[in-house]
Amino acid sequence: MTAVISTPDLTDEHPGARAIELQFVNFGKVAHFGGPVVTIKCHEDNSLVKQAVGEPGEGRVIVVDGGGSLRRALLGDMLAEQAAQNGWAGLVINGAIRDVDEIGATNLGVQALGTTPLKTEKLGMGQRDVTIAFGGVTIAPGEYIYADNNGVIVSAEPLL
Template sequence: MALLTTDLCDAYADEPGAQLRAMNPMLIGYGGRARFGGPVTTLKLFEDNVRVRELLSAPGDGGVLVVDGGGSMRCALLGDRLAELGRENGWSGAIIYGCVRDSAELAQIDFGVQALNTHPLKSQKKGLGERDVSVTFAGVTIQSGDWLYADEDGVVVASRELTL
């Protein structure tokens, strides 16, 4: 059962050890799994999704891939094939600070996806990008090893796993 972001905020907002941060409401849900969460792996890249494919091809162990795509609105960093790959490899979802494509198909895949918007153009394929670096967008800094929880009401990040 997925934890609700509203309940997490109510329970942990005043607990310093949780370091709970709520992202500014700028992401749109596209995946077939509206509620998802898990330990974070970060990627920082720009208009190039080769590293996204590399990570989603590896075992995800229920984790969430957080991609800082620089907020680019010029191409998509994730589509239906990569979402299906992530689902098959045990990732719970992806947060994309950039665009996705194949939105109708994404809605049918049991994989969480939140992104800025859609764009039909595919990304470059140069293999550039950094893994496990701190990324900052939507008013929050996120590191690999943080825990992220997403649902219809938003996205929250904590320094550790949270329970209710």
């Protein structure tokens, strides 16, 4: 996405936009990002994240509901690099990531709740393209998400 996204401006212009009520940290090199949503629901297993970042991103954003767990990282440097190479705009993760210095140098938007050095087990668990809910917001596949240092918002329609 080429336009600079300001979530405060977007919510002022579009009062129907829903703010996720969590304090995300912006870890990616791309501080402002947004696009159509692909959802993943998983708990301490990033098998579906690994599968998704290997596909063409086409400017979309992967929203991962990891249940808020900070025990295992749902994204690391290798998956972030693959996501950037495949054209994903970014990831919003209700959970933890690792390799933050490398991710900070990767041309990708990444917002997460925190960090941990521990990787996940790859058990093939989770669901993709399902409606998820966290931080007071329900997010359906194909909706739009916008993120910056002010927060993360969701809309049924594109706002840019």
